[in-house]
Amino acid sequence: MVRTEKKMSARQLFLFIIQAQIGVGVLSIPYKLNETAKGGAGITVLITGVITQLIILMYWVLLRKFPDLNLFQICLRLGGRVFGKLLIAGYIGYFVLLGANIMLSAVGVLQRWMMNATPTWILLALFSIMTYYMAKEKLTVLARFYTLSSALFIPLIIFVSYGITQAHLEYMFPLMEAGIWNILKATKDTTISMYGFEVILIIFPLIEASDKKKLMMVSMSNLFVTLFYTFVVCTCLMVFNTEQLRLIPEPVLYLVKSLNFYIVDRADVLFLPIWSITLVCSITSYTYSASVGLAQLTNRKDHKLFTPYVNAAMFLITLIPATPIAIHRLDVSAEYAAYLFIFVLPLAMMTVSKLFKKKVGRPA
Amino acid sequence: MKRSIAVLGGILSVALLAGCWDREYLKDLNLAYSAGFDLTKDKKIKETVELIIPPEAEQSGTKNEIHSAVGETTRGASNELRVRVRGNMRVIKNGVQVIGKDLAVNGLKPPMDVNFRDPDNPSSNVRLVIADGEASEIISRKEVGELKIGEFLVQKINSLEKMSLFYPPETMDTVFKALKDPGQDFALPYIGLEGEEIIAKGVALFHDQYFSGSLNAEDSIMLVLLKGRSGDNARFTKKIEDGPLRGNISFNVGKKKVNRKFKVMVGKNGEIHVLLSIKLKGLIEEYTGSLPLNETTILRINQELTDMLTRQARDVVRSLQKANCDIFGVGRELIAYHNRLWKQKDWAKDYPDVQFHTNVQVSIINTGIIQ
Numbered sequence: 001m002v003r004t005e006k007k008m009s010a011r012q013l014f015l016f017i018i019q020a021q022i023g024v025g026v027l028s029i030p031y032k033l034n035e036t037a038k039g040g041a042g043i044t045v046l047i048t049g050v051i052t053q054l055i056i057l058m059y060w061v062l063l064r065k066f067p068d069l070n071l072f073q074i075c076l077r078l079g080g081r082v083f084g085k086l087l088i089a090g091y092i093g094y095f096v097l098l099g100a101n102i103m104l105s106a107v108g109v110l111q112r113w114m115m116n117a118t119p120t121w122i123l124l125a126l127f128s129i130m131t132y133y134m135a136k137e138k139l140t141v142l143a144r145f146y147t148l149s150s151a152l153f154i155p156l157i158i159f160v161s162y163g164i165t166q167a168h169l170e171y172m173f174p175l176m177e178a179g180i181w182n183i184l185k186a187t188k189d190t191t192i193s194m195y196g197f198e199v200i201l202i203i204f205p206l207i208e209a210s211d212k213k214k215l216m217m218v219s220m221s222n223l224f225v226t227l228f229y230t231f232v233v234c235t236c237l238m239v240f241n242t243e244q245l246r247l248i249p250e251p252v253l254y255l256v257k258s259l260n261f262y263i264v265d266r267a268d269v270l271f272l273p274i275w276s277i278t279l280v281c282s283i284t285s286y287t288y289s290a291s292v293g294l295a296q297l298t299n300r301k302d303h304k305l306f307t308p309y310v311n312a313a314m315f316l317i318t319l320i321p322a323t324p325i326a327i328h329r330l331d332v333s334a335e336y337a338a339y340l341f342i343f344v345l346p347l348a349m350m351t352v353s354k355l356f357k358k359k360v361g362r363p364a
Numbered sequence: 365m366k367r368s369i370a371v372l373g374g375i376l377s378v379a380l381l382a383g384c385w386d387r388e389y390l391k392d393l394n395l396a397y398s399a400g401f402d403l404t405k406d407k408k409i410k411e412t413v414e415l416i417i418p419p420e421a422e423q424s425g426t427k428n429e430i431h432s433a434v435g436e437t438t439r440g441a442s443n444e445l446r447v448r449v450r451g452n453m454r455v456i457k458n459g460v461q462v463i464g465k466d467l468a469v470n471g472l473k474p475p476m477d478v479n480f481r482d483p484d485n486p487s488s489n490v491r492l493v494i495a496d497g498e499a500s501e502i503i504s505r506k507e508v509g510e511l512k513i514g515e516f517l518v519q520k521i522n523s524l525e526k527m528s529l530f531y532p533p534e535t536m537d538t539v540f541k542a543l544k545d546p547g548q549d550f551a552l553p554y555i556g557l558e559g560e561e562i563i564a565k566g567v568a569l570f571h572d573q574y575f576s577g578s579l580n581a582e583d584s585i586m587l588v589l590l591k592g593r594s595g596d597n598a599r600f601t602k603k604i605e606d607g608p609l610r611g612n613i614s615f616n617v618g619k620k621k622v623n624r625k626f627k628v629m630v631g632k633n634g635e636i637h638v639l640l641s642i643k644l645k646g647l648i649e650e651y652t653g654s655l656p657l658n659e660t661t662i663l664r665i666n667q668e669l670t671d672m673l674t675r676q677a678r679d680v681v682r683s684l685q686k687a688n689c690d691i692f693g694v695g696r697e698l699i700a701y702h703n704r705l706w707k708q709k710d711w712a713k714d715y716p717d718v719q720f721h722t723n724v725q726v727s728i729i730n731t732g733i734i735q
Binding site for chain 2 (some may be wrong): 112113114115116117118119122168170171172173174177240241243244247257258259260265266268
């Protein structure tokens with residue numbers, strides 16, 4: 001092994017996963033959960049956090065069996081040359097699809113709320129260029145940028161917290177209106193905003209920490225994100241009533257818009273650009289992962305060569321859907337792809353790896 | 365070679381990526397400071413706006429123009445207006461919207477929809493006001509004294525909010541919330557023309573989205589106090605008819621926090637009782653009676669005012685129930701804590717049957733610098 005790449009620290013890992021996880025989904029989960037879980041939306045988010053934590057544990061079991069290997073190398077190790085490469089190609093496709101999906105929703109939101117006249121492709125191109133600049137760099141560079149931009153969470157949290165001044169606790173009650181079953185079922189709507197933690201599969205060997213510490217840090221990020229989402233969802237549920245939420249697909253922005261900071265009206269226009277940086281981080285994580293996958297697939301060491309292709313692919317995918325129905329279809333396909341690639345395949349790999357180890361272990 | 369590409373790229377990106385689509389120059393805009401909406405006889409919407417015209421010379425002040433147009437909907441009328449005025453009419457600095465009584469009786473949801481839907485329309489600090497009669501008549505006053513009509517209305521509403529006539533401020537957003545809430549209604553400032561003057565008549569009460577009654581100015585203050593709120597001041601003037609205390613008394617209960625108890629209880633047969641009591645601390649600002657305001661007189665005045673205000677509060681609650689205006693959010697409490705009962709209720713029919721137990725207690729804590 002002649003890997004000279006510098007590793008990132010455990011603290012950076014914490015912020016890295018947070019940045020990758022928090023995306024465009026949170027803007028609309030209060031709306032989605034209002035339809036399904038009603039007053040129990042906060043509980044739904046907490047349950048989703050627990051499920052995510054279980055998946056993270058599963059990843060950890062898988063990853064620590066192969067120290068110094070990332071997801072793609074594990075694919076090759078477990079699946080052999082042909083099947084492994086197929087798996088890698090699948091994962092690359094998944095990362096591209098998810099990145100494109102986030103980019104499309106982000107641009108959709110930006111256009112609806114503040115840039116009505118700007119052509120879609122310009123915004124998409126801007127996002128692509130930004131992510132290209134970041135994703136072609138080494139992981140440590142990404143980590144540093146993510147750490148830096150984490151400071152931007154402070155204004156975001158302040159903006160949302162200010163909404164509490166208008167909150168009515170009664171709006172959230174009765175908590176169990178939808179029934180336990182619906183509250184559980186609604187976790188499906190929340191998963192989409194939890195995506196992002198799967199980058200741990202790629203960056204795991206590039207972190208300077210013990211396995212335990214790594215798990216700790218990822219779990220902490222997940223805890224942070226879950227609590228942040230719960231806070232946002234509960235605030236929105238307390239500020240808007242059910243009937244009103246039904247009409248507002250992006251309640252978080254509507255909440256910020258309805259705040260009046262004396263000299264600043266339309267605080268959402270301030271909120272969105274700050275938010276965009278977090279979104280760029282999410283997309284970058286996927287672009288980076290896909291490029292690393294391509295490098296692995298072609299046995300090159302440097303992922304830099306492949307980043308432009310990944311960005312181009314994302315850009316082209318996002319250009320296709322023009323109607324809300326098409327966008328929704330992309331959303332749904334991303335969701336099902338996520339079930340497969342986040343949960344089913346890693347689970348299968350973990351199971352195989354268990355068998356694999358036994359086989360290896362026996363002769364010795 | 366490489367450097368020239370970088371320079372070229374830099375120039376190109378400055379030219380192409382500057383985000384020059386969503387810009388508007390202030391000099392091209394005609395800002396509508398206030399707008400009024402009325403229902404015409406053939407059920408169309410008449411929109412009247414006050415446009416602010418920037419000064420031609422540097423030192424002179426701005427002028428305003430009043431225009432109106434009729435359309436099927438609010439946006440339709442705005443489009444019609446854009447045909448008439450020069451340049452692009454924009455409502456991004458809008459501060460107050462006046463709604464004619466006829467339109468309010470007909471329902472607020474349809475004409476207000478565009479305000480909630482278009483992100484460019486401000487909503488967090490826009491006051492909604494109901495006009496007794498036509499909104500266009502009020503906007504057409506154009507200037508009140510030195511002030512332009514829009515500024516005048518905004519200042520008037522602000523000062524009346526401080527005087528507890530309308531409080532907490534109802535903006536476009538709070539109205540949106542109340543319009544959509546099945547268990548909560550709202551009240552808006554109610555203004556009208558009296559001779560040449562624009563006066564505040566009190567508040568307009570709403571049921572769901574429909575104008576359904578009104579309160580006069582003094583009852584409006586009582587309503588604000590019953591909500592447990594107050595602006596900077598809340599002044600009443602009462603006449604004590606007979607007894608040794610005879611005289612007029614002006615007092616202010618807005619200086620101290622209102623102590624409010626509000627409890628929704630459900631009886632055995634599903635009847636709903638609401639306990640509503642407020643404790644007010646008052647400052648006497650004027651007293652024309654002959655007795656000095658020593659401890660014993662104050663105790664008697666407390667009793668007298670407590671009786672008077674309790675009676676007034678009960679009248680206010682009766683008017684609210686008559687107008688079917690659930691402004692205290694009794695329905696919201698039921699949804700939250702007695703959900704099963706709520707589902708059996710037809711709130712529009714059952715709200716007037718709610719039994720309110722209203723009490724007001726006044727204690728004078730200050731008599732000014734003389735006794």
